[in-house]
Amino acid sequence: MAELAAASRPRRRTAALLLAPRVMFGSVVLAALAACAVAAPWLAPHDPLAQDLLYYFLPPFWSEGADPLHPLGTDSLGRDILSRLIHGARAATIVAVVAASLACLLGTALGLAAGFLGGRVDMAISRLVDIWMAFPPVLLSVVLVAVIGTGLAAVVVAIVIVDWTRFCRVVRAEVMVQRAQDYVAAARTLGLSRFRILAGEILPNLVPLLIVLLTLEMGIAVVVEAILSFVGLSVSTDAPTWGGMIAEGRTNVNQAWWLMALPTACIVVTVIALNMLGDGLRRALDPVLRR
Amino acid sequence: MLAVEALVMEIGRGARAERVLRGVSLTLEPGEVVGLVGESGAGKSMIGRVVLGVAPPAARVVSGSVRFFGEDLLAISERRRRALLGAEIALIPQDPMSALNPVLRIERQITDVMRLHLGLGRRAGRARALELLEAVRVANPARVLRQYPHELSGGMRQRVLIAIAFACRPKLIIADEPTTALDVTVQRQVLRLMRDMQRSAGSGVLFISHDLGVVAKLCNRVSVMHAGRVVESGPVADVVERPQHPYTRALLAATPRYDRPAEALVPVPAELSRRLWDEARALDGR
Amino acid sequence: MSPLRYLLTRLALAPPTLLGVAIIAFVVLRVVPGDPIAMMTPPGAIEADVARLRALYGLDRDILTQFAIWIGAVPQGDFGTSISLRADVLGLVAHALPATIELCLMAILIAILAGGSLAVLGAWRRGAVEAAIDAAIAVVQAIPDFLWALILVLAAVLLAGTVDLPISMRVDPRLELDNATRFLLAEHLLRGRFDVVADLLAHIVLPAAALALPLTAVIARVLKASLVEAMAQDYVLMARVKGHSRAAIILGHALRNALVPTVTLTGVQFTFLVGGTVLVEKIFSYPGIGWLAIDAVINRDLPLIQGLVLTFAALFILVNLLVDLSYALLNPRLRHG
Numbered sequence: 001m002a003e004l005a006a007a008s009r010p011r012r013r014t015a016a017l018l019l020a021p022r023v024m025f026g027s028v029v030l031a032a033l034a035a036c037a038v039a040a041p042w043l044a045p046h047d048p049l050a051q052d053l054l055y056y057f058l059p060p061f062w063s064e065g066a067d068p069l070h071p072l073g074t075d076s077l078g079r080d081i082l083s084r085l086i087h088g089a090r091a092a093t094i095v096a097v098v099a100a101s102l103a104c105l106l107g108t109a110l111g112l113a114a115g116f117l118g119g120r121v122d123m124a125i126s127r128l129v130d131i132w133m134a135f136p137p138v139l140l141s142v143v144l145v146a147v148i149g150t151g152l153a154a155v156v157v158a159i160v161i162v163d164w165t166r167f168c169r170v171v172r173a174e175v176m177v178q179r180a181q182d183y184v185a186a187a188r189t190l191g192l193s194r195f196r197i198l199a200g201e202i203l204p205n206l207v208p209l210l211i212v213l214l215t216l217e218m219g220i221a222v223v224v225e226a227i228l229s230f231v232g233l234s235v236s237t238d239a240p241t242w243g244g245m246i247a248e249g250r251t252n253v254n255q256a257w258w259l260m261a262l263p264t265a266c267i268v269v270t271v272i273a274l275n276m277l278g279d280g281l282r283r284a285l286d287p288v289l290r291r
Numbered sequence: 292m293l294a295v296e297a298l299v300m301e302i303g304r305g306a307r308a309e310r311v312l313r314g315v316s317l318t319l320e321p322g323e324v325v326g327l328v329g330e331s332g333a334g335k336s337m338i339g340r341v342v343l344g345v346a347p348p349a350a351r352v353v354s355g356s357v358r359f360f361g362e363d364l365l366a367i368s369e370r371r372r373r374a375l376l377g378a379e380i381a382l383i384p385q386d387p388m389s390a391l392n393p394v395l396r397i398e399r400q401i402t403d404v405m406r407l408h409l410g411l412g413r414r415a416g417r418a419r420a421l422e423l424l425e426a427v428r429v430a431n432p433a434r435v436l437r438q439y440p441h442e443l444s445g446g447m448r449q450r451v452l453i454a455i456a457f458a459c460r461p462k463l464i465i466a467d468e469p470t471t472a473l474d475v476t477v478q479r480q481v482l483r484l485m486r487d488m489q490r491s492a493g494s495g496v497l498f499i500s501h502d503l504g505v506v507a508k509l510c511n512r513v514s515v516m517h518a519g520r521v522v523e524s525g526p527v528a529d530v531v532e533r534p535q536h537p538y539t540r541a542l543l544a545a546t547p548r549y550d551r552p553a554e555a556l557v558p559v560p561a562e563l564s565r566r567l568w569d570e571a572r573a574l575d576g577r
Numbered sequence: 578m579s580p581l582r583y584l585l586t587r588l589a590l591a592p593p594t595l596l597g598v599a600i601i602a603f604v605v606l607r608v609v610p611g612d613p614i615a616m617m618t619p620p621g622a623i624e625a626d627v628a629r630l631r632a633l634y635g636l637d638r639d640i641l642t643q644f645a646i647w648i649g650a651v652p653q654g655d656f657g658t659s660i661s662l663r664a665d666v667l668g669l670v671a672h673a674l675p676a677t678i679e680l681c682l683m684a685i686l687i688a689i690l691a692g693g694s695l696a697v698l699g700a701w702r703r704g705a706v707e708a709a710i711d712a713a714i715a716v717v718q719a720i721p722d723f724l725w726a727l728i729l730v731l732a733a734v735l736l737a738g739t740v741d742l743p744i745s746m747r748v749d750p751r752l753e754l755d756n757a758t759r760f761l762l763a764e765h766l767l768r769g770r771f772d773v774v775a776d777l778l779a780h781i782v783l784p785a786a787a788l789a790l791p792l793t794a795v796i797a798r799v800l801k802a803s804l805v806e807a808m809a810q811d812y813v814l815m816a817r818v819k820g821h822s823r824a825a826i827i828l829g830h831a832l833r834n835a836l837v838p839t840v841t842l843t844g845v846q847f848t849f850l851v852g853g854t855v856l857v858e859k860i861f862s863y864p865g866i867g868w869l870a871i872d873a874v875i876n877r878d879l880p881l882i883q884g885l886v887l888t889f890a891a892l893f894i895l896v897n898l899l900v901d902l903s904y905a906l907l908n909p910r911l912r913h914g
Contacts, residue, residue: 138723138855139870139889143605143882146874223721227856230723231871246727250860253744257734264727268720275719343818377820389811394833394908403829404819455819 023284026215026277029269036086037093044083045069048240052078057256075245075259076252084240085266091241092270094152095225099159100217104210106160107167114168115175116198125168132165138227145228155228159221167213174209178202208285212278219274226267242267292495293319293342293463298355300337300519302347310575311337313519314355321462324489324496326506326527328542329516330559335499339465341365342497343382344372359463378408381456383485385468387448391440398436401455408459423454426491427484446477450484457488464489464496470505482509503546507531515539517564518571538567587901591894598890599648599883606879607640614660634660634880647883656887657880661873666884670866674888675759676747677854677865683762683781684788684850689843691789692796696835697827699797700804710797718794722853726787726860733783742779745862749776784861788853792846799842803835810834837908844900848893 036043058067058074060081066073072081114125144158178184179202187197222242229243230250242263249260300312312334319325327335340346342357342364357364359380367375384390391400401423402416411419417436424432427450440448449469456464466485470478486509489496500506506513507527514524515538523536534540541559614630631637634657635646647657656666699710720728733742748754748761752773758764762781765773807813808831816830854867862868866885873881 138852139874139886142855142871142874146877219719223723227723230856231859232875250727250730253730253734257731260727261731264724264731268724268728271721271724272716272719275715279715345814345817373820373822375820376818380818382815382818384811384815386811390815392812392816392830392834395830403821407820452815455815 020280020284022276023280026273026275026280029273030277033089033093033270036089040087040090044080044086045071046080046083048079048083048087050079054078057252057259059256060258060262072262073256073258075248076256081245081259081262084245085242085262087240088242088245088263089266091152091239092222092225092267095155095159096218096221096274099156099163099221099225100214102156102160103163103217103221104167104214107164108171108206108210110164111168111171112175112198112203115172116179116194116202122172126172129165129168132162137162138224141224141228142231155225158228159224162224163217163220166217167210170209170213171206174206175202178205208281212282212285215274215278215281219271219278222267222270222274226263292321292360293317293497294356294358295338295342296356296358298338298341298357299353300334300341300346300350301353302350304349304351308351310572311350311519312341312355313571313574315516315519315521317514317521317524319463319495319497321495322489322493323512324486324498324510326510326513327497327499327516328501328503328506328513330501330542332518333516334519335516336467339382339467339497339499342463342465343376343380374408377404377461378459379461380463380465381459381461383449383452383456383464383466383469386472387445387452388472390452391448393440395439396436397438397440397443397451400440401436401451401458404455404458419458420454423458424451426457426488427451427454429454445473446481449473449477449481453481453485453488457492457494460492461494464494465499466496467499468501469498471501478505485509503531503542515542518568520571520574522567537563583905584898584902587898591891591898594894595887595890596648599651599887600644602883602886603644603647604640606882607643634658636879647880656884659873659878659881661876661878662881666880669869669881670884670888672759673864673866673869675761676863677851677858677867679760679762680781680785680788680854680858680863680865681847681851683785684792685843685847687785687789688792688796688850692793693800695793695797696800696804697832699801700808700831701823701827707801710801714794714798717790718798720791722788722791722850723856723860725790726784726857729783729787730860742783744783747777747780747864748773749780752776780863784857784863787857787860788850792843792850795846796839796843800835800839803838804831807831807834833907837904840900840903840907844897844904847896847900851889851892851896 052074055067055070055074056076056078058070058078059065060073061068061071070080070082072085074080075084110125114122141158141162144161145154148154148157184197184201187201192200225241226243226246229241230247232244232247245263246260246267249256249263253260295315295317298312298315299310301308301310303309315334315338317325317327317338327338329335337346337350340350341352342359344364344367352365359375364372364375391397398417398420401420402411402413405411405416405419406413420436421432424435429435429447429450435443435447435451443451449472453469456466469485470481473481482505485496488494498506498510503513503515510527512525513527513530514521515530515536516522517538523530523534523539530539531543534543538559541557541563544557545559547556614627614634614636628637635643638646650657654667656670658664659666659669662669695710695714699707730744733740733744736742743749754761754773756764762774762777765771765777804827808827810831812834813826813831816826821829854865855870856867857863858865858867859871866888869881870885870889872878873885
């Protein structure tokens with residue numbers, strides 16, 4: 001009985017930590033974002049590309065002269081800000097999910113190979129990571145997109161190429177640690193193949209770590225997408241992205257500050273939410289930190 | 292000069308609080324060396340810390356008093372305590388390897404206490420530091436002043452710490468296991484040195500140690516502690532020659548002596564220790 | 578190894594590193610698609626004109642010859658001619674670099690002062706103050722410099738009328754300047770032209786703050802953790818029983834020990850800060866090398882990009898050298914060991 005109670009205690013603590021405010025906040029924001037991404041055409045009150053040059057620079061609802069049809073106002077071409085923000089959430093979510101997952105996949109695969117195979121493979125991969133880390137990441141992604149061409153796919157590829165090292169380094173280090181532990185030796189004496197040990201014994205132990213890294217990487221991806229749109233290298237200019245809206249807003253910031261403020265706020269809230277979620281998940285899932 | 296009376300302390304709060312001192316009393320007069328002996332966990336270091344006012348934040352005085360020349364050390368202001376510490380009350384710490392600041396030169400670590408309390412200038416401070424290092428028999432004191440702690444041996448560092456403790460000629464020195472971390476040969480030199488320094492400065496020393504043999508050589512009086520209580524106290528000769536309490540006897544049997552082979556040492560019996568712990572806890576009244 | 582020898586070794590390693598960076602940059606930029614000549618010529622340009630321009634910039638040769646020509650010219654201070662700006666690369670970089678250096682130094686100054694004060698305050702006043710500082714640090718650190726730059730631009734616009742801070746350029750163009758160097762801030766400070774200094778400071782404070790904020794959080798967090806750890810050491814207990822005040826103990830005894838890990842990390846983060854100038858200068862239209870870089874990339878201005886990449890790499894190496902040097906100065910065990 002006593003043993004059973006002791007075994008269930010960490011689980012209960014994990015559950016409590018998963019309900020912690022920071023995790024809840026992060027999850028709610030992410031859910032809202034995902035809803036916007038999926039249901040953008042139905043949620044948005046207007047066509048995000050429809051221009052109405054008679055009603056440009058309409059202020060948002062809290063200021064005088066606001067138009068209830070455009071609750072967050074219109075931009076320099078009379079397009080509805082709220083609709084553009086909702087469609088921008090779609091671009092942000094796609095980039096965040098796809099880019100972060102692919103970076104995670106590539107980095108984890110290489111990290112596992114380096115950590116588990118060791119020797120020359122490890123040497124080669126570690127050198128590659130070192131060289132990669134020597135380039136300023138922002139400049140590298142800008143160069144990459146300039147090379148690959150614009151569009152969401154190019155942004156995703158650029159993020160994956162720049163950021164796989166984050167996963168690779170951590171996974172490699174973790175595999176090295178896990179490999180030295182007793183349960184791997186035990187699995188070996190049972191005659192399990194190297195692949196079985198890797199997939200069945202080591203990988204499950206990496207999952208919590210990967211979830212945390214993935215969450216944080218999604219935050220980074222949202223910012224990188226915004227940066228690339230901001231310098232005019234992301235999606236074609238009329239498709240709404242938060243970064244693109246910020247770039248347009250920056251040029252008109254003295255006439256209509258909210259054009260820049262609203263998409264900036266969206267990114268800041270998203271990034272903080274993802275950070276809190278990642279931090280909260282780490283506290284809940286990381287056994288070392290929990291001790 | 293120093294009077295600790297019926298001091299009761301505990302660590303932690305509420306139901307999880309653990310008594311560490313259970314009504315300890317002791318006195319110390321100017322120029323006197325009083326030993327405080329016991330195994331680890333007996334609470335002897337805690338007394339030193341309370342006198343210095345640097346007990347851990349979780350520790351709490353339940354009852355009793357600590358008086359220094361009649362002044363209640365438990366009730367004085369932070370400012371008054373800072374004026375006393377270093378000037379009137381000083382510490383010789385246990386571990387010379389970690390008690391010196393690794394990034395500061397020895398000169399600064401000796402002079403800062405004198406500049407703070409005696410108002411010495413840079414030049415006067417250095418001159419006095421040189422004297423002090425000579426007094427603690429450090430070879431080439433001028434060179435040592437320019438060195439960093441990592442360049443000195445453990446024995447040298449302890450000499451420097453003794454120099455620091457005696458720098459302002461304090462009335463009371465708390466020596467908390469000052470030789471425990473040192474080699475046996477160095478131990479003897481450092482003990483002799485402390486004795487000489489104490490005599491010439493006329494300071495009173497509270498000598499905290501687990502080693503009854505060392506205490507017997509150095510001290511005038513001794514208090515034997517166990518489980519937060521003083522089980523026996525008196526002049527050293529009496530306690531060592533005619534121990535009254537069974538624990539003192541057990542401790543003596545466990546102490547190495549020149550006239551006794553190491554094989555003859557008997558550790559303190561676990562049975563006795565347990566019985567004394569139970570007795571002590573029964574006094575807590577909970 | 579003596580610090581001097583260590584430093585010389587590191588200095589000797591700088592040229593090969595720079596050569597490596599130059600080679601990689603050259604190869605990457607040449608194998609990528611995208612034609613700088615096509616970017617600078619109008620859509621209907623005559624084929625012969627394009628070919629002439631290509632030959633003018635040496636782009637018609639094979640990559641090895643191009644590299645040989647370029648690397649041969651670099652030691653003579655000839656970094657080629659910018660294709661998009663039609664000006665000497667060395668001149669462009671030399672003109673813009675002082676602005677970036679002043680910006681980075683200002684940013685690191687802000688980060689050290691703000692982060693250091695927060696750390697000391699947090700270590701001094703445990704409890705509620707510390708918890709508030711921790712929360713603030715977590716939020717500040719979560720937001721990258723790019724977003725801070727945007728937030729500060731917005732703040733400046735919204736506060737216009739109360740606090741007027743310019744959000745673009747380096748200095749008010751209406752001011753009459755007769756500067757000898759491009760280190761405008763340092764020069765005018767030395768010459769006592771405080772009207773110009775005030776204007777320069779007003780321009781530099783927002784971009785510098787945007788760069789400094791994430792670093793401030795890092796410094797505050799690491800330094801506070803090291804300070805709290807140092808405060809638990811025996812030598813701090815020793816300082817307490819000498820009668821030192823809490824302030825004197827933190828500043829005089831604990832801080833120097835706590836600085837060692839902080840300096841190392843600050844050095845690493847400082848290279849990120851230098852990389853961050855690319856975006857922050859773009860957002861604030863601040864005319865430094867970062868501002869040049871984005872447009873150079875978009876325009877496929879190969880000679881300019883190469884010059885800028887080399888400059889950034891040299892800055893990184895310099896920063897790392899300075900960090901190693903300060904590390905040795907702070908830690909006596911390293912100095913003699």
